[in-house]
Amino acid sequence: xxxxxxxxxxxxxxxxxxxxxxxxxxxxxxxxxxxxxxxxxxxxxxxxxxxxxxxxxxxxxxxxxxxxxxxxxxxxxxxxxxxxxxxxxxxxxxxxxxxxxxxxxxxxxxxxxxxxxxxxxxxxxxxxxxxxxxxxxxxxxxxxxxxxxxxxxxxxxxxxxxxxxxxxxxxxxxxxxxxxxxxxxxxxxxxxxxxxxxxxxxxxxxxxxxxxxxxxxxx
Amino acid sequence: xxxxxxxxxxxxxxxxxxxxxxxxxxxxxxxxxxxxxxxxxxxxxxxxxxxxxxxxxxxxxxxxxxxxxxxxxxxxxxxxxxxxxxxxxxxxxxxxxxxxxxxxxxxxxxxxxxxxxxxxxxxxxxxxxxxxxxxxxxxxxxxxxxxxxxxxxxxxxxxxx
Numbered sequence: 001x002x003x004x005x006x007x008x009x010x011x012x013x014x015x016x017x018x019x020x021x022x023x024x025x026x027x028x029x030x031x032x033x034x035x036x037x038x039x040x041x042x043x044x045x046x047x048x049x050x051x052x053x054x055x056x057x058x059x060x061x062x063x064x065x066x067x068x069x070x071x072x073x074x075x076x077x078x079x080x081x082x083x084x085x086x087x088x089x090x091x092x093x094x095x096x097x098x099x100x101x102x103x104x105x106x107x108x109x110x111x112x113x114x115x116x117x118x119x120x121x122x123x124x125x126x127x128x129x130x131x132x133x134x135x136x137x138x139x140x141x142x143x144x145x146x147x148x149x150x151x152x153x154x155x156x157x158x159x160x161x162x163x164x165x166x167x168x169x170x171x172x173x174x175x176x177x178x179x180x181x182x183x184x185x186x187x188x189x190x191x192x193x194x195x196x197x198x199x200x201x202x203x204x205x206x207x208x209x210x211x212x213x214x215x216x217x218x219x
Numbered sequence: 220x221x222x223x224x225x226x227x228x229x230x231x232x233x234x235x236x237x238x239x240x241x242x243x244x245x246x247x248x249x250x251x252x253x254x255x256x257x258x259x260x261x262x263x264x265x266x267x268x269x270x271x272x273x274x275x276x277x278x279x280x281x282x283x284x285x286x287x288x289x290x291x292x293x294x295x296x297x298x299x300x301x302x303x304x305x306x307x308x309x310x311x312x313x314x315x316x317x318x319x320x321x322x323x324x325x326x327x328x329x330x331x332x333x334x335x336x337x338x339x340x341x342x343x344x345x346x347x348x349x350x351x352x353x354x355x356x357x358x359x360x361x362x363x364x365x366x367x368x369x370x371x372x373x374x375x376x377x378x379x380x
Binding site for chain 1: 251253254255258
């Protein structure tokens with residue numbers, strides 16, 4: 001029964017072809033350092049799922065943001081667990097993505113023909129940091145408020161257009177409800193959409209070009 | 220190779236994989252479902268006895284308005300609602316407490332001492348001193364509250380809405 005259903009679907013969707021191309025592709029002899037990309041992808045999906053769960057109760061408004069998180073932590077079953085995973089997963093994702101970048105650099109995996117994979121990877125790293133920066137404001141506690149005040153002020157030190165950048169980031173001259181709403185929007189829509197799209201491009205190239213082998217003595 | 224009377228390696232692996240998958244699914248799924256349905260399982264009990272001060276403050280036979288506030292908590296939101304109760308002590312020592320909320324469309328009724336009626340300003344509903352319908356569009360008499368007296372102090376039984 002299952003085999004029949006699968007065959008019917010496979011004939012139309014080419015599931016076996018996808019499986020063979022994506023998972024059964026030829027790879028050189030690799031080691032544990034080559035698992036960091038998969039770990040990054042897993043963490044992105046984990047952050048996505050826990051983030052969607054948190055959005056059930058979180059309210060991006062200065063009146064309710066802090067209280068809604070208190071409610072998640074103390075009023076909702078397993079809220080502490082889901083927020084905890086999202087909180088620690090965020091730090092872990094920055095760490096893993098960064099080590100993934102270091103591995104690519106030290107193993108020379110960014111070289112021809114994978115330069116463009118490297119470029120999308122750099123964008124993904126920057127977007128991951130952006131997710132960390134925008135997510136940090138959302139609890140709307142003292143630490144979040146002042147971290148964002150300092151962070152946007154640093155952006156404001158850019159010559160000539162710094163003040164303008166600062167105003168755009170904050171949505172005005174001071175941190176306000178507008179800042180919280182736009183950080184929330186960027187955190188849950190803009191950056192995740194960009195990251196998902198870039199991961200698609202990144203993985204397409206990984207599959208198309210294959211992964212580079214470990215550098216040898218003569219390299 | 221002769222067929223072994225025991226289960227094959229493939230069967231064993233399938234069973235173990237299914238069992239492990241079920242356990243992992245439960246570990247992930249139960250917290251997720253609990254998280255989503257929590258608000259439906261929480262019962263908010265708003266029942267309380269509201270202290271309305273000394274009975275001596277309320278003149279016999281004259282409805283006196285007593286106001287109080289109740290805070291309702293829904294998740295992260297606190298709503299303060301105010302309620303009004305007419306306290307009418309009777310000659311025999313019993314005390315009637317009537318909500319001032321008109322039973323028609325919930326406007327607040329006022330005591331008119333000249334008519335000896337509660338009059339609703341919205342659609343001119345008239346209630347008698349004990350809350351009974353006199354005239355107007357209201358479907359039922361004014362809602363009474365349960366009362367009790369402890370050491371000369373009046374309490375009103377508030378049933379959460």
